[in-house]
Amino acid sequence: MDSNINKETLKHLMELARLEVGGDKEEKLLKDIKSILSYFEELQSLDTQNIEPMTGGTNLKNVFRGDEERENSFRGSGAELFPESQDGFLKIPAIFKEKNAQ
Amino acid sequence: MISLRDLTLKNFHEKLVKKEFLALEIAQAFFKYIKETDQKINAYVNLLEEDALKDAERVDLLIQKGEDLPPLAGVPLAIKDVILIKGHLATASSKMLENYRASYDSTVIKKLKEQNAVFLGKTNLDEFAMGSSTENSAFKTTKNPYDLERVPGGSSGGSAAAVAAHIAVASLGSDTGGSIRQPAGFCGIVGLKPTYGAVSRYGLMAMASSLDQIGPMTKTVEDASILFSAIAGGDKMDATSQNINYGEELLNPDFKKVKNLTVGLPEEFFAKGIDKTVSAGLDQVIKEIESLGLKIKKISLPHAKYALSCYYIIMPAEVSANLAKFDGLRYSPVNGVDRKNLDLSELYKQNRSVGFGEEVKRRAILGTFVLSSGYYDAYYNKAQKVRSLIKKDFDEAFKTVDVILSPVSPTPPFKIGEKTDDPLEMYLSDIFTIPINLAGVPAISIPVNNWNKISPLPLGFQLIGKHFREVDILGLGRYYEELK
Numbered sequence: 001m002d003s004n005i006n007k008e009t010l011k012h013l014m015e016l017a018r019l020e021v022g023g024d025k026e027e028k029l030l031k032d033i034k035s036i037l038s039y040f041e042e043l044q045s046l047d048t049q050n051i052e053p054m055t056g057g058t059n060l061k062n063v064f065r066g067d068e069e070r071e072n073s074f075r076g077s078g079a080e081l082f083p084e085s086q087d088g089f090l091k092i093p094a095i096f097k098e099k100n101a102q
Numbered sequence: 103m104i105s106l107r108d109l110t111l112k113n114f115h116e117k118l119v120k121k122e123f124l125a126l127e128i129a130q131a132f133f134k135y136i137k138e139t140d141q142k143i144n145a146y147v148n149l150l151e152e153d154a155l156k157d158a159e160r161v162d163l164l165i166q167k168g169e170d171l172p173p174l175a176g177v178p179l180a181i182k183d184v185i186l187i188k189g190h191l192a193t194a195s196s197k198m199l200e201n202y203r204a205s206y207d208s209t210v211i212k213k214l215k216e217q218n219a220v221f222l223g224k225t226n227l228d229e230f231a232m233g234s235s236t237e238n239s240a241f242k243t244t245k246n247p248y249d250l251e252r253v254p255g256g257s258s259g260g261s262a263a264a265v266a267a268h269i270a271v272a273s274l275g276s277d278t279g280g281s282i283r284q285p286a287g288f289c290g291i292v293g294l295k296p297t298y299g300a301v302s303r304y305g306l307m308a309m310a311s312s313l314d315q316i317g318p319m320t321k322t323v324e325d326a327s328i329l330f331s332a333i334a335g336g337d338k339m340d341a342t343s344q345n346i347n348y349g350e351e352l353l354n355p356d357f358k359k360v361k362n363l364t365v366g367l368p369e370e371f372f373a374k375g376i377d378k379t380v381s382a383g384l385d386q387v388i389k390e391i392e393s394l395g396l397k398i399k400k401i402s403l404p405h406a407k408y409a410l411s412c413y414y415i416i417m418p419a420e421v422s423a424n425l426a427k428f429d430g431l432r433y434s435p436v437n438g439v440d441r442k443n444l445d446l447s448e449l450y451k452q453n454r455s456v457g458f459g460e461e462v463k464r465r466a467i468l469g470t471f472v473l474s475s476g477y478y479d480a481y482y483n484k485a486q487k488v489r490s491l492i493k494k495d496f497d498e499a500f501k502t503v504d505v506i507l508s509p510v511s512p513t514p515p516f517k518i519g520e521k522t523d524d525p526l527e528m529y530l531s532d533i534f535t536i537p538i539n540l541a542g543v544p545a546i547s548i549p550v551n552n553w554n555k556i557s558p559l560p561l562g563f564q565l566i567g568k569h570f571r572e573v574d575i576l577g578l579g580r581y582y583e584e585l586k
Contacts, residue, residue: 021455039410042411046488058342090431
C-alpha cells in the first residue's frame with residue numbers, strides 16, 4: 001500500500017475537508033500525517049482475507065419505529081438561542097455574491 | 103458543617119434525607135469553593151450558578167413537603183462540555199462552538215433532571231474530545247490537582263479534575279478511546295466507560311459514533327454504580343442504545359458471586375514498556391485481588407497490538423464525517439472571521455480553519471484521506487476487518503475468564519507540554535484503553551489502593567468486563583476498594 005502522501009495530496013484533502021492550515025504549518029502537518037500513516041503499515045501484515053468487517057459498535061439491526069405520521073415538535077426550536085433569528089429561522093449573512101451589482 | 107471534600111453521592115443523599123444540610127447551602131458552598139480553587143485548576147469552562155441554585159432550592163422544598171427523594175436529588179454534578187444542557191453554552195472547548203447554546207437536553211441530562219440533580223457547570227476537555235491531556239482545549243489548560251505542572255489526562259480532563267479537587271461530587275465524561283478512564287487514572291478517581299449502547303448518546307456531540315459512550319466519573323466505585331444506574335437505558339432517540347435489566351446486583355453486589363469470578367491477565371499488556379511505578383501498582387492490585395479469593399489466569403489478546411492503528415484509522419474517518427456539519431453558520435458564528443466578500447466555499451474554509459484547532463484538523467484530514475477514493479480499501483475497510491479480529495480476541499478470552507485486569511496508562515501523569523510536539527507519542531498514552539472501545543465492552547478505571555505509598559502521583563488500573571456485564575466490574579471494584 002503506497003501511502004505516498006505529498007503536498008498535492010494534502011492540498012486535495014484540505015479542499016475536500018473545507019479547511020486550511022497556515023502555510024508555515026503545512027510542512028509539519030504533512031510530516032505528522034506521514035509518520036502516522038507509516039505506523040499503519042503494520043496492518044498490512046495481518047491476514048484478513050475471510051474476515052467480515054465490523055461496521056459499527058453494535059449488532060443491533062433494523063431498529064425502526066413504526067411508519068406512523070407524527071407532529072414534528074422540533075421545528076424552530078433553538079432558533080431563539082441563535083445570535084440572530086426570526087420566526088424560527090436562523091439569520092445568517094448573505095452567502096451568494098451579487099452577480100450584477102445594483 | 104460537613105467538609106465538601108468528604109461528600110460522595112451515597113453520603114450526600116443520606117445526609118440530605120436526614121436534614122443535616124440543605125441542598126441550597128451545599129450548592130452555595132460549592133460555588134464559593136469553586137471560585138476560590140478553580141483559578142488554579144481550570145476544570146470548568148462555564149458555571150451554571152443561577153439554575154443550580156434554583157434547582158437546589160426546589161429540592162429543599164420537596165424535602166419540606168415530605169416528598170420521597172430520588173438518590174441523586176440535589177447532588178452537585180459537573181458535566182463535560184460535549185453533553186448538551188438546554189439553553190446553556192455547549193462549546194466542546196472549541197472556537198467553532200464558542201457561542202453555541204444547546205437547543206435541547208441530552209437524554210442523560212433529562213434523566214438526571216428527573217431526579218432533580220444539580221449541575222454546577224460544564225467542564226473543560228480536549229477540543230471535540232480529541233486528545234489525551236486536555237491540552238487541546240481552545241480555551242484553557244486544566245491542571246492535575248495532585249501536581250499543577252502535570253496534565254489531568256484527557257479528553258475528560260476537566261471532569262476528572264473537578265471530582266479530584268472536590269469542586270463537584272461527581273461528573274459525567276465521555277469515552278471514545280479512553281477519555282474517561284485515562285483521566286480518571288491520572289487524577290486518582292473512578293471512571294466507567296459503559297458497554298457501547300448501555301447509555302444513550304442523544305445529546306452527546308458525536309466524535310466517533312461507533313465508539314463513543316458517556317460515563318460516570320466519581321470518587322468511589324459505589325458512586326459510579328449509582329450514577330451509571332441513573333443514566334443507563336435504551337432510548338428511542340439513539341438507535342444503538344439498549345435496555346438492559348441489570349438487577350439488584352448493580353447497586354448491591356453479591357460477594358459470593360464476585361468471589362467466583364475469574365480474572366484474566368493479558369500477557370500482551372504486561373510486557374515491557376510500562377513505567378516501573380505503574381507495574382508496581384499492578385503487582386499490588388493482583389495480590390489484593392488474590393487476597394479476596396479470586397482466581398487469576400493468563401490470557402492472550404493477540405491482536406491488541408494492532409488496536410492503535412485500527413483506531414486511528416476508524417476514529418478519524420468517523421470524526422471527519424461527524425465534524426462536516428460545522429460550518430460556522432449552523433450552530434454558532436466563529437469569532438474573528440470577516441465574512442464580507444467571501445463566497446460560500448471560502449466562508450466554510452475560513453470558518454473551519456479558524457474555528458478548529460490543530461489536532462482536530464489533523465484528524466479531519468487523516469479521516470478524509472482514509473475514506474477517499476483509492477485508499478478506502480487499503481485503510482478504512484482493512485481497519486474494520488482488524489476491528490473484528492480485536493473483538494473476537496475479547497470474545498475468546500471471555501470464554502475462560504469473566505473479567506480482565508490491565509493497566510490504564512503506560513505512564514503516570516506526564517508534564518504539561520511534554521507530549522505536545524509528537525502526536526504519535528500522545529496517541530500511545532491510550533494503548534490500554536483503545537482496544538476496549540473497538541470491542542464495545544465495558545471497562546472501569548479504579549485508583550490503586552493507597553497509591554500514595556508507592557507513588558507521588560495517582561495510579562489507576564483497569565477492569566474490563568463482558569458486554570453488558572457492568573455488574574461484574576463494578577462488583578469486583580467495590581470489594582476491591584473496601585480493602586483500603
